Amino acid sequence: MAVPAEEPGKPGRTRLIGGPGMLLVWLYGVMVVGAVSRSAVQIATEFDKAPLAYSLSAGAGLVYGFITYSLVRGGERARRAALVCCAAELAGVLIVGTWTLADPSAFPDSTVWSDYGMGYLFIPVLLPITAMFWLRGSRTRRQSAP
Amino acid sequence: MLEALTVATAVAALALAAWCGWAAYRDQPTKDWHFIGMAVVTLLALAQLVVGVVQLARGEKPEQGTTIFVSYLIGAFSCVPAAAFMSLAERTRWGSITVAAGGVVLAVLQVRLYDIWGG
Numbered sequence A: 001m002a003v004p005a006e007e008p009g010k011p012g013r014t015r016l017i018g019g020p021g022m023l024l025v026w027l028y029g030v031m032v033v034g035a036v037s038r039s040a041v042q043i044a045t046e047f048d049k050a051p052l053a054y055s056l057s058a059g060a061g062l063v064y065g066f067i068t069y070s071l072v073r074g075g076e077r078a079r080r081a082a083l084v085c086c087a088a089e090l091a092g093v094l095i096v097g098t099w100t101l102a103d104p105s106a107f108p109d110s111t112v113w114s115d116y117g118m119g120y121l122f123i124p125v126l127l128p129i130t131a132m133f134w135l136r137g138s139r140t141r142r143q144s145a146p
Numbered sequence B: 001m002l003e004a005l006t007v008a009t010a011v012a013a014l015a016l017a018a019w020c021g022w023a024a025y026r027d028q029p030t031k032d033w034h035f036i037g038m039a040v041v042t043l044l045a046l047a048q049l050v051v052g053v054v055q056l057a058r059g060e061k062p063e064q065g066t067t068i069f070v071s072y073l074i075g076a077f078s079c080v081p082a083a084a085f086m087s088l089a090e091r092t093r094w095g096s097i098t099v100a101a102g103g104v105v106l107a108v109l110q111v112r113l114y115d116i117w118g119g
Helices: A020-049 A051-073 A076-102 A114-120 A123-144 B002-025 B032-057 B066-089 B093-117
Strands: none
Touching: A020 A051, A020 A123, A020 B066, A020 B093, A051 A076, A051 A123, A076 A114, A076 A123, A114 A123, B002 B032, B002 B066, B002 B093, B032 B066, B032 B093, B066 B093
């Protein structure tokens, strides 16, 4: 988990994991472990029970994994990619959250995104919003301090 | 035994979260004392892991399945050390907040462990 600090004097990537970014990496890391391991167990043992819910959890885990990787890697392209994924994640949690409330019968078992992530302390819905603010701020900071 | 450890670990994790949250509030990074606190919480989680595995070996069954129980035990054990390493890399108040978040996550894991074991 420990991330080596970027070598001093080496020009290039915007560091995305300084300050609040570190907290984001931690929370995303937790969500990766949570979503991926949960869906792995469920898909391996009882996929037929709720295929849609488990596939959605697995997809969410992959998105979380990619965002975590982008944050750790840093740089402008990673920043943009992470921003797009955060938007996708926010859309996912809003759509799936509404879907689970509107049509519970489609989800015999809950997903990471059920009820807007209530089972995960609403972290799934709060995290992308915070991350998007942070990633937008990273660009302005770099422009003001070249 | 396992239940007592679960409660103890949850309380210790919340105390650690409050302590590091206080450090963050005062705009301080984690210090040596905080790392000793993290070590104590990690030791509790390790004891819980050992006791949990021993109970499984003695033939007791968790209510919600052995696989889930063991993965939560491992997750609980690695939670605080991971946050500790990240606070080593981030020597600002944000490192302290990361450890505080780690403590909260561990406390939540303990509640889930309690349910999974069937307490």
